[in-house]
Amino acid sequence: MLSVKEAESIVLNLAQPLDSQRDVETVDLLAASGRILAAPVTGSLDFPYWDNSAMDGYAVRFADVENCSAEKPIALDIVEDIPAGYQPQHTVQSGQAARIFTGAVMPAGADTVVMQEETRREGDRIFILVSPEKPQAFVRHKGAFYQAGTTLLTPGTVINAPEMAVLATAQCIQVPVYRRLRVAIFSTGDELVSPDEPLAPGKLVDSNQYALTVLLAQMGFEPIRLGIVPDNEDALNKVISRAVATADVVLSTGGVSVGDYDYVEKILADLGGKVHISSVAIKPGKPLTVAAFKRGEKNDDSPSLSSDCLYFGLPGNPVSALVCCWRFVVPALRKISGLGEDAWGPEFVRVRCQAELRSHGRRETYVWGKLHLVAGVWEFEPASGSQNSANLINLANTSGLAVLPASETWIWPGEFVEVLKVSH
Numbered sequence: 291m292l293s294v295k296e297a298e299s300i301v302l303n304l305a306q307p308l309d310s311q312r313d314v315e316t317v318d319l320l321a322a323s324g325r326i327l328a329a330p331v332t333g334s335l336d337f338p339y340w341d342n343s344a345m346d347g348y349a350v351r352f353a354d355v356e357n358c359s360a361e362k363p364i365a366l367d368i369v370e371d372i373p374a375g376y377q378p379q380h381t382v383q384s385g386q387a388a389r390i391f392t393g394a395v396m397p398a399g400a401d402t403v404v405m406q407e408e409t410r411r412e413g414d415r416i417f418i419l420v421s422p423e424k425p426q427a428f429v430r431h432k433g434a435f436y437q438a439g440t441t442l443l444t445p446g447t448v449i450n451a452p453e454m455a456v457l458a459t460a461q462c463i464q465v466p467v468y469r470r471l472r473v474a475i476f477s478t479g480d481e482l483v484s485p486d487e488p489l490a491p492g493k494l495v496d497s498n499q500y501a502l503t504v505l506l507a508q509m510g511f512e513p514i515r516l517g518i519v520p521d522n523e524d525a526l527n528k529v530i531s532r533a534v535a536t537a538d539v540v541l542s543t544g545g546v547s548v549g550d551y552d553y554v555e556k557i558l559a560d561l562g563g564k565v566h567i568s569s570v571a572i573k574p575g576k577p578l579t580v581a582a583f584k585r586g587e588k589n590d591d592s593p594s595l596s597s598d599c600l601y602f603g604l605p606g607n608p609v610s611a612l613v614c615c616w617r618f619v620v621p622a623l624r625k626i627s628g629l630g631e632d633a634w635g636p637e638f639v640r641v642r643c644q645a646e647l648r649s650h651g652r653r654e655t656y657v658w659g660k661l662h663l664v665a666g667v668w669e670f671e672p673a674s675g676s677q678n679s680a681n682l683i684n685l686a687n688t689s690g691l692a693v694l695p696a697s698e699t700w701i702w703p704g705e706f707v708e709v710l711k712v713s714h
């Protein structure tokens with residue numbers, strides 16, 4: 291059986307990033323929220339745009355005021371008021387000052403700002419009581435933070451609040467971003483009904499499709515829900531062919547173990563998929579199946595799809611499905627979506643364990659629970675109740691998965707473990 295590390299490396303090799311030419315769309319500034327930049331953004335304006343004041347005060351010539359003090363104040367004539375947004379009309383000469391406010395454009399002739407608190411006003415004259423530390427004090431210079439023509443943001447950057455501010459400032463109102471990944475999701479199983487259907491004896495509600503839909507949507511991908519498919523080869527054949535033809539990535543749950551009604555792997559092979567992974571030494575999640583479909587060069591029937599389709603046959607048990615998703619699928623989707631390598635994850639933190647953790651030691655074991663910050667130290671609290679891959683109830687509020695390496699059977703309270711942070 292493959293180790294988790296081996297499986298991870300196979301999955302990440304199969305996951306190929308979207309094409310930075312073909313898989314790009316240009317969206318309006320606000321529509322770029324949460325999207326991934328597909329090309330470098332370069333601004334045509336310096337920032338600050340103009341020399342401007344960092345304080346409410348007076349724009350002066352440093353040479354006029356460098357030797358003043360409260361005992362020997364220097365008096366200057368005020369030639370102009372410069373509020374923010376106003377273009378100064380006068381050149382400040384020796385013996386003169388301009389009233390200026392934070393963000394307002396520096397007048398010609400002045401090179402320094404004295405803050406209001408270090409002055410005394412008498413009519414149209416201002417007394418400077420403290421000499422500025424140095425010339426240029428409290429002046430924000432044109433181009434000090436950014437020079438036009440250099441790169442502002444690099445491809446692979448996610449547009450969150452700070453990046454949105456940068457794009458707006460640079461007046462970049464059309465933003466080149468990668469298209470959203472299309473991810474097909476369906477559940478397999480004769481026992482499954484949807485949450486709004488009556489529950490006949492022996493049936494079970496399909497929770498996996500709902501969990502996966504939310505996980506993908508919250509990450510900014512486009513989930514395509516294909517419903518519940520019975521454990522029937524023809525039905526599976528139809529849905530899998532359709533999924534593979536319409537999506538960049540397909541996630542199914544169930545039907546990947548060794549039971550008589552577990553058909554998924556056989557059908558993937560029948561349809562021309564190359565099965566790269568059939569099981570992984572991970573608990574929960576052992577029967578994870580991963581296959582790749584070559585679609586060849588893009589054609590007119592699927593102009594908006596990547597050339598390959600990656601298929602994850604996730605185990606049916608609800609916890610196993612989510613654990614495999616967090617551990618293997620999410621990093622693959624992040625890579626395909628165009629994110630920079632440092633953002634693929636998974637993200638592990640080393641934390642102190644609040645309670646003992648047990649494993650049978652044969653597979654790398656993932657224990658679900660919560661991360662807490664206690665007196666400045668991250669701690670892990672395993673979920674109470676049964677750590678059973680069918681127990682989706684105590685999975686609620688999970689924020690981390692503590693990892694017990696394959697040979698490790700016992701972690702004592704107070705010992706340190708690696709915890710995979712999970713996305714919500």
Ligand SMILES: Nc1nc2c(c(=O)[nH]1)N[C@H]1C(S)=C(S)[C@@H](COP(=O)(O)OP(=O)(O)OC[C@H]3O[C@@H](n4cnc5c(N)ncnc54)[C@H](O)[C@@H]3O)O[C@H]1N2
Nearest residue numbers: 477479495496497498544545546547552576605606607610
């Ligand atoms: N003889 C063996 N049996 C099993 C093995 C094994 O190695 N040898 N592995 C076990 C492990 S580990 C897992 S995990 C499961 C995986 O099974 P499948 O992926 O084939 O999934 P199913 O058999 O279809 O279902 C398993 C379980 O999950 C429930 N389920 C399925 N789909 C959903 C859904 N959409 N929402 C909620 N719950 C779902 C299903 O009713 C079953 O209870 O196999 C073990 N068996």
Ligand code: MOO
Nearest residue numbers: 574575576610679
């Ligand atoms: O390992 Mo399975 O994934 O127990 O449920």
Ligand SMILES: [Mg+2]
Nearest residue numbers: 545547549552
């Ligand atoms: Mg099964």
